[in-house]
Amino acid sequence: MPSPCRLRAAAVTVTALLLTCSVAGCGGDAQDEDLTAQELSWKDCPAPSQAEGGGSAPSPLPDGDAWQCATMQAPLDWDDPEGDTIGIALIRARASGDESRRIGSLIFNFGGPGGSGVSTLPAFGDEYAALRTRYDLVSFDPRGVGRSAGVRCENDRQLDAYFQQDGTPDDTAERTALLAHTKDFNTACEKNSARMLPHVRTTDAARDMDLMRQVLGDDRLYYFGISYGTELGGVYAHLFPRHVGRAVFDAVVDPTQDAEQSSLGQARGFQLALDNFAAHCTSGTQDCPVGDTAQDVENRIADLLRTLDKKPLPGIFPRLLTQSAATNGIAQALYSQDFWEYLTEGLEQAYSGDGKVLMLLSDLMNGRSENGEYSNITAANVSINCADDKPRYSTAQVQEKLPRFRAASPVFGDFLAWSLVGCTDWPVPGAADHPDVGAPGSAPILVVGNTGDPATPYQGARKMVDALGRGVGVELTYKGQGHGAYGSKNTCVQSAVNGYLLDGKVPAAGTVCS
Template identity: 75%
Template sequence: MPNPRGLRAAALTSTAVLLAALLAGCGDDTGPGGGAPSGQTPAWKDCPPPSAAEGGGTAPSPPPGGGAWQCATMRAPLNWAKPNGETIGIALIRAKASGPGKRIGSLIFNFGGPGGSGVSTLPSFAPDYAKLRTRYDLVSFDPRGVGRSTPVVCESDSQLDQYFQQDATPDDAAERATYLKNTARFNAACEKNSGKVLPYVRTTDAARDMDLMRQVLGDEKLHYFGISYGTELGGVYAHLFPHKVGRAVLDGVVDPTQDPEQSSLGQAKGFQLAMDNFARNCVSQVADCPVGDSAQDVKNRIAALLKKLDAHPIQGIFPRRLTQTAATNGIAQALYSKELWQPLTEGLEDAYEGDGRILMLLSDAMNGRDQNGEYSNLAAANVAVNCADEKQRYDAAYVQKKLPAFRAASPLFGDFLAWSMLSCTDWPVKGAADHPDVSAPGSAPVLVVGNTGDPATPYEGAKKMVDALGKGVAVELTYKGQGHGAYDSKNKCVQNAVNGYLLDGRLPAPGTVCS
């Protein structure tokens, strides 16, 4: 999750946008309402600027290759068990196929989270998908509970500033009591402000929305590109609608067999591996590494910084100060992409001198906070979806018992991710299952892409997804790289393999490795 409760979500901020910030120091009603979900014709029109819940900003620039971004709203049942009952709006965005080449249909993207706005994210990454646009309409959406699609609302911006400054790695009984109190207050705010929709933001609900979307878009099959949590959503869709799967790619793969504890422990190992790789890379450069003399020294100095910040926060972005939690969050954000390793180095160098602004910018990006102090609803939706999906409810005594295992997995991130397991304590809605069901016998082939250096969705999850989808369904592609996901690394081998399948139906040979 992108907050002190954990890191199980993809960082959805465009690397290019975030780098620019570091260097610089669809308008329809989508609330509950009436209207039948079937037989819809979307009223496409120019896209408005993203809403505050989507992250704010300006209306999207025209996509590469010409044309325009168009937005519309699809009506879906609030409760899929009552398909003729109350409806909610699902915000959509598209760029029509540019050609040349015969149009295949729509290619629906989910970029992860859960809680990320596809309406605001797709335009940011459109240059990466220009080749796919030659034969597909590029389409994304704000899943229910996200952005313009009846967003989950919890605390205010000022309350979230305080919430994200809290000590998320409590060391004694008093700190644990405060942490639990803050968690309870956040969860109570979610219930007070969004209690009506909280039971209906499960991944199975979003998958049913996608099948309705397929019909509304006029496609016989659902062609799909899922990243991070989007791979779980794609797997659940394949389970529910195996015979409606078209060409599907899952990149940065969530392990569908894990419960929240296993997932958090796996992420602890994944982020520690990414930190190890960052440290080795820094000291291997021709010039001296400014944050350590050896890879171990880099990690020791970071650990010392975090320990110091626990008692003595330093200057951040006024009036906020950089706390241990914010620094940990910012470091984790930078490990999502190798392109952010240099800003991470600069941020650490500055922090050692008492200036925490760069690390705080990175932390803000993880939490969905813009430079005006406004938050998207990424964190709120992330918690709501995870807690609606996950049956497990942990308590402080259980976390304390598990701390040694988490610290062994990651001296830097172990405590942070262990305490994140309390996210759903006292959540007002019961969780659906121990883990998602993605078995999909009869589905068309699914291309599953795993990255050996992925911190957020460790590489082992790709093989687990292949096995869980079922015999003869999935083909695995391995990328020996760094960062979260593979396609957006711009590795030509990965992109050629994915494009070959989505554009021409040509799967890579099983076991193909790109580096």
């Protein structure tokens, strides 16, 4: 299961699933002045590369304006800023309002890590129309992602096998097989992307953003970070606190947790979301087709997963719906309440022997298109997480931790516990136990937590506020479902966020929207 990643609600049917100060003097870094003076060549955007998820070139904006793309040069190694460079792919929509009221560029990161901002921002364009009245909307493929020197690991055929593996081993043979698959994947990353692997840490991406700020002509960074994008924003604020303009963090990563604590928190978060789904399904006026009570729904799901562990169902030919694929598909559907109807459909079909819908949901989680090609989201996700996270876990350590994970979630606990071995034998050491986001001297940052968020549990918002430091983080609570708050279209949340980003009005700390 990938780390927290914001994914747009899509239409799912049986046959298709549609997605759709300078650096010198701040933290002791030096920067080549030639890079800050570079001029970007903006042109109409091409179709996204396969690494970015493929598909068609972005359609014009509602007012007829075209999306524009450019490439910014950044140092490969920020410890050697005058050395080799890499290209960072950017996309923008020019501000739609009066030029005299334009504030600057509002930079988005939609999460992952590993998500392509170049392919994601156009899909969200309508949601940010109000913000576009005073900002150029800008996003990017972070280093190692998509067209920004994207990391490559296994090929499509190998990835099909990788995602079919048993992610919850029950005996020595299955544990050995899981470690072998993990080692094969990690070795392929080193073979195909050794040059990039040491340089994809979140601190590197934060320095890229500060260069981006300067190249775009802004004195301060205006930023909207979602999911992992909140961690990136927090790291930026730590490195460059006096460069922060107005910033919003939505679906907040807990910056105080190590990899084990984060996975355990996700186990609780996805279990809560599953509980909410089951309660919603069985509380309506119509019968719930996948259970009579909330507990019955969850018991039947657990029984399905146990059965699939021994006997997978037909999925999307020639692939089978395995226990791992079904768990992935269920988790994907919990990212948004808009997906709950597809989870119901997928479960109903699986109980009848058809695994297609759950596999379609799993494919969406893993970045697999209908033509069998993968984006590089998994390669980038693993590479960035393993470069960031210092801990490395053995199978013996995971086995010792299993009881806590199972207590946190009977459905997702094993799967998330065993995901901890993903960085075993990774060729690059991890940077730290958890990110440093302390940002004394920063402008206020609006931190938005969702009480029903599965991937970034609500408690992380308060932890981020505390870690940012006194007078920096301003907490806003949304009592809702799904991953994130602004995209829910809740008018209270959007009014608070828009009021801050557009007019500088900081909402009262502790504001609650429902």
